Every structure is written in structure tokens, then in C-alpha cells.
Amino acid sequence: MDLRTNPAFLRGMTQSRRVSRRDAFRIAGLGAAGLALAACGVEGRRAAAPSPSAVADFWTGKKQNGTLRFANWPLYIDKDGKDYPSLDKFTEETGIKVTYQEAIQDNSTWFGKIQPLLAANQDIGYDLMVMTNGIQLSRALALGYLLPLDHKQLPNFAANAAPKVKNPIWDPNNTHTIPWTIGVTGIAYNPEYVDGEITSIQELWNPKYKGKIGMMLDTQEVANFGMFALGIDPDKSGPADWQKAAAKLQEQRDAGLVRKYYENDYVDALARGDVWITMAWSGDIFQQVAEGKNLKFVVPEEGGTIWTDNMCIPKTAQNPVDALKLMDFVYKPEIATMLVEYINYITPVPATKELVLADAAKAKGEDKEFLEGVANSPLIYPSEEDQARLRSYKTLTTAEEKQFEDLFQPITQG
Amino acid sequence: MRRLTPYLLVLPGGLWLLVFLVVPMVFMASVSTQEGDVVNGFVQTFHFATYGEVLAQYQTQFLRSVGYGLAGTVISILIAYPVAYWIAFKGGSRKATYLLLVLLPFFVSFVLRTVSWKFLLADDGIVLGPLKSAGLVGEDFHLLQTTAAVIGGLVYNYLPFMVLPIYVALERVNPTVIEAARDLYAPRAVAFAKIVLPLSLPGVFAGVLMTFVPMTSDYVNAAILGGPENTMIGNIIQTEYLVNNDYPVGAALSFTLMAAMLIGIFAYARALGTENVLEAAAR
Numbered sequence: 001m002d003l004r005t006n007p008a009f010l011r012g013m014t015q016s017r018r019v020s021r022r023d024a025f026r027i028a029g030l031g032a033a034g035l036a037l038a039a040c041g042v043e044g045r046r047a048a049a050p051s052p053s054a055v056a057d058f059w060t061g062k063k064q065n066g067t068l069r070f071a072n073w074p075l076y077i078d079k080d081g082k083d084y085p086s087l088d089k090f091t092e093e094t095g096i097k098v099t100y101q102e103a104i105q106d107n108s109t110w111f112g113k114i115q116p117l118l119a120a121n122q123d124i125g126y127d128l129m130v131m132t133n134g135i136q137l138s139r140a141l142a143l144g145y146l147l148p149l150d151h152k153q154l155p156n157f158a159a160n161a162a163p164k165v166k167n168p169i170w171d172p173n174n175t176h177t178i179p180w181t182i183g184v185t186g187i188a189y190n191p192e193y194v195d196g197e198i199t200s201i202q203e204l205w206n207p208k209y210k211g212k213i214g215m216m217l218d219t220q221e222v223a224n225f226g227m228f229a230l231g232i233d234p235d236k237s238g239p240a241d242w243q244k245a246a247a248k249l250q251e252q253r254d255a256g257l258v259r260k261y262y263e264n265d266y267v268d269a270l271a272r273g274d275v276w277i278t279m280a281w282s283g284d285i286f287q288q289v290a291e292g293k294n295l296k297f298v299v300p301e302e303g304g305t306i307w308t309d310n311m312c313i314p315k316t317a318q319n320p321v322d323a324l325k326l327m328d329f330v331y332k333p334e335i336a337t338m339l340v341e342y343i344n345y346i347t348p349v350p351a352t353k354e355l356v357l358a359d360a361a362k363a364k365g366e367d368k369e370f371l372e373g374v375a376n377s378p379l380i381y382p383s384e385e386d387q388a389r390l391r392s393y394k395t396l397t398t399a400e401e402k403q404f405e406d407l408f409q410p411i412t413q414g
Numbered sequence: 415m416r417r418l419t420p421y422l423l424v425l426p427g428g429l430w431l432l433v434f435l436v437v438p439m440v441f442m443a444s445v446s447t448q449e450g451d452v453v454n455g456f457v458q459t460f461h462f463a464t465y466g467e468v469l470a471q472y473q474t475q476f477l478r479s480v481g482y483g484l485a486g487t488v489i490s491i492l493i494a495y496p497v498a499y500w501i502a503f504k505g506g507s508r509k510a511t512y513l514l515l516v517l518l519p520f521f522v523s524f525v526l527r528t529v530s531w532k533f534l535l536a537d538d539g540i541v542l543g544p545l546k547s548a549g550l551v552g553e554d555f556h557l558l559q560t561t562a563a564v565i566g567g568l569v570y571n572y573l574p575f576m577v578l579p580i581y582v583a584l585e586r587v588n589p590t591v592i593e594a595a596r597d598l599y600a601p602r603a604v605a606f607a608k609i610v611l612p613l614s615l616p617g618v619f620a621g622v623l624m625t626f627v628p629m630t631s632d633y634v635n636a637a638i639l640g641g642p643e644n645t646m647i648g649n650i651i652q653t654e655y656l657v658n659n660d661y662p663v664g665a666a667l668s669f670t671l672m673a674a675m676l677i678g679i680f681a682y683a684r685a686l687g688t689e690n691v692l693e694a695a696a697r
Binding site: 108109111112115135139142143210211253258259260261265268269272273274398402405409412413414 | 451452453532533536537538539554556559641642645649650657
């Protein structure tokens, strides 16, 4: 199906949805973070893994309070005017009122804001938040900033979550987190300037596209692509591999191939033609294509990165039981369906595909086509073949992190 | 009581400085000599070597930032002086309107203004598209992610801070002084060089202070309009604080930058000090 000419996609995507969810000015948060930082004692405290009995003790006697404060990323939940239909349903069923805020623009700024408060054991103003697996989440886990989850209260997660999303490498047994949505980092390109089908990651090193290649600023993203290009599996990589990957990426930069190391702004650059081929996030490109842009997204044959945005409860949450209730609620297939039909990223609940198709069968005209597009999109329900090539970010220890950043940051930020 | 009045008057400002400048600075100075990481905590070890290390590691970005700041400041003077001159002497009754026009961009968010430059300068955008189709510039010519774009962005964003002080200085020039010069047979150019220019130098001096310092430590323009070779020291500080949570390195970089600027500004004040300028004006 040619999505460009599909009016359902054009109509289905509301104006507000066109703004990408990571489209955020990390700059805006900096002042606040700086002030918060000045007040913090810069104290660290490494936390030990919680024992099962301690987890049980924590949750016994905890009561539902009837309110929940939820911090999420922009455009990351179904929305109908000013209402959030899935949250309304939640309130209807549980009596819990939800204050939903699009408070998180990127992981590092968010962590910078909450770190001093959590270090001082103060309420951060939210009971539930969504963070990507990566350096900041690892730090939050290492510092004991997240509450261990009571899986007895998460029956829907146990029943409906895809086996693949359970027991992730960064949080064994989902002790502290469960996924909200999942995305893929691959290559996006503009067929107007790029001839033929792109399948190999080596195209990002092709001198033909000198100065028209976009890479990502995030060191974990860029490092993974350096490793894929050399045939290194990030999961099994060590410092020697990182050095090779860094050299490969440095070579790309020194040859003047890279236009810029982008944050979220790569989408605009690609849409405008400033770059022709770039590292990209699946959901962004789905939205661009739905908007009518002639862009393509592939998971390179050498590999692509899969990342997960995780729900987690800060240790100073005032309403932890209510948070847990919502975490389980969104794993009901019908609720997960409402979410995926709007968010257009990969859902952790595979049963939604049938339900989206069922909704499509009930719908008419353009809505029908739009929903069919969602259910059949390889960007939302990736093929087994694609999935086999996907790897997570390498989970780093604090010592490794320093080594890793010292290798890759001079490349993206030199 | 009466004797206390001046102190009471200065109290709000003094407290403000104490709470929002002195205290954070002492805190930062302390952080800059600590060692450790965010997970295991930072310990005060008076590790002054951090300063040497960051200076060696980020020398390029330091020099680049100062270079961009200087270039931006000089270009700002060249643009702002004629504008301020025109408003002050030819603005007539519409001076207020013209000043408002100069300030108008401030009604739009700083970040948004800079982002809109990306659309103006896009490879096939409003500016380059027609030039390319007319064959005036090569197909692979681009402005975004170049030094020119970053300096251009800096000048654009900080220009009003140069225009206003120069305008104020020129506005205060008594027209009769110029008339006197002309009466004494000074050609226009000489009257300008000997009378108007020296009288306006304090304004230029203030303008330089107000643009050079923020330009050099700016990071928004480099982040939005720059490329891999345009990283400024502000970007590095931001990364160290927010991404790496390496507070000692961030603090040491900030202090080094501040020290460099203070030395530069004092040297500049010495060379073209306000006192000297005033003396020149009095002569």
C-alpha cells in the first residue's frame, strides 16, 4: 500500500500528532535543572537489589489513594480533544483520578531534574513515569530510585505482555519496570535522492552521500551503529570492540560524511532534504509517511537497535498502589489497542493486532484504511526477520559508562 | 535609622547577589575539585588537576567559542552602529517605534527564533533554493551546519543588546556640539570621528559586554545551526552536567570560562576603559 496516497493516513493523523514526541527543547529544562543541581548535595548511594521479602513487606498494607500523578512524554497517549479516553476508562473502573502531564522531554534532562529530589528523599510530584532503557534508567536503578514492583498486582502484564518484553537485560525479571512502548532505530532515507533500495548499514559510510548523512547525538545509539557496521553484536561487546567502533565512526566523521549528529531534529532535516539518509526512530518515520512524505525506513541487514520506554515508580511516590493499578491496566488488550492506534509505536501487547483489525472491520472509509495501515505496518508490528536483527543498548556499569562516553562523546560532540 | 537607609536600600540587591550568585559559585567551586561519579557520590579531594585536564581536553572548543564570540561581536558593532545612529539622529518622532521594531524579535522565544533559521537556511529552502536553481551556488553548497550559520545566529540573537546601548549613548550627544564642530569648519566625517564617535564609545563598550559574554557561552545556536565542527564550550558544559552527570568537569569548565571572560573583559576595559573614553570625550 502506498501510504503517500492514502487519504486515511492523512486524515487520521491529527495536526498535533504530527509533532514528533521527542520533539522537545532539552534546553528549556536546563535552567530548572541547574537550579535544582545547585541545591543538591551531589551525593550518590549505590543500592543493593531488593530481597523478595522486602518487596512484599513494602507493599503489604499499602492502600489505593484514589489519585495518580503520571509523567509521560509528549504525544504518547491517546487523546480526544482534552480527554484521554484510556485514562477516563481507568478512572471509571478503579475510581482513581489521574493527573496526566507531558513532563518528560528527554531522559537526561528529566533525570537531571528528579535526581536531586530523589537523592534527598523528596516527592518529585509524580507517582509514575516513563524512562527509556539506557544510561539514565540504569543510574536510577543503581541508585535505588525506583520502587520494586509487586508482580502479584500485575496479572494483565503476566498474561498479555509479549514474551520478548519480559525479563529485559537492563531490569532482570522486570523487578522495577515494565514497558510502555517500544521503538526501533534504523535507517530512514529519501528515495528522491537515494537510488535503489537501501539494505546495508554501510550506506551510512557511502562517500556518494557526503555531507548528507545524519547520525544521532546519543552515544549509545551511535555506538550501536558503529558496532553493527563492523559486525559486532552490542550485547556481547567489550571495550576493545568499542574502540574499533569508535574508530569506524571517527573515520566517517573525518571524511566529512556526517552533516550533523542530530537529536530529535533529524526528522525535520530529513523532511527538508538537508540529509538524504539518516539514523532514525521508527515511530517518527511512520508519522512522516502518514503525513504524506516520501520517506523509507529499514532495519539494516547488519542490525538495528530496539529500545523500550519503561513505566516505573519513583521511590518517593505518594500513590504507589494507584501507579501499579495503571501499569497493569494498560496491559489489558482493549486498552493497549486504544493506545497503539494512537501512539503508532510498537506495543508490548501482541494481542492488539487482532483487535486493531477488528476495529478496522467495524470502521468505515478512511478510518478503516488508517487502522488497517496500523495493523499491517512493519514499523508497528515488526516481522520476525526484522526482530531477529534488533539489539538493545549495551547495559553498562558505572565504570564502563565512563570509558564508553570517553570514546564516543568526542565523536558526536567534539 | 537615617544612617542605615543606604544599607537598607542596597539590601535586596545584595541579598539577590548573595543567594543567586555567591552561594551557587561557592558551591560550584567546591564541586569542581571533587572526584567521583553520580552513582557512588562525589568526594571533596581538592583535585585541582581537573582544571588542567579539561583545559587540555576541550582547548579547541574554548578557542572556537572565543573566536565565534569575537567575530559575532565585531559584526554586531558593524551592523548595530549605523542602525543606532540612524534611529538617534534621523528617527525624529518615530524613535520609539523604531526601537520597538529592534526589540520585536524578543517577543518570540529565543529557541523558536533560532529554529526558524533552520527553515530559512535549509539546503533547498527559501534562500538557497532559488540561488541553486539560478546556478549561483553549487548543488552541494549549504549553510546549515557551518561556522557562518552559527555566527549568523549569534549575531541575529544578540544584536539588540548592541543596538540599545549605542543608541542611548548617541541619543545623549548634544546636537549643538556637532553644530559647533561644523561651524568651526570640520567636515562631516571629521565631526563624526572627533565628536560623535568618542562620545558614543561608552555605549559600544557596554554593547560589547552585553554581547560578547553571552555569545561566547551560548550553546543554543551551535546546537541548532552548527555541525560536528561547530561545537562550542557551552554545549560541552551542558553535556557534562546533564548527560554525563559529571558535575566536577562541568563546574571546572564553567569556572575556567568565567575566569577567561573576566580577564578578557578587564583587559578590554583597560585598553579602552570607560574612564579613558570619558577623558577622550572631555578633551
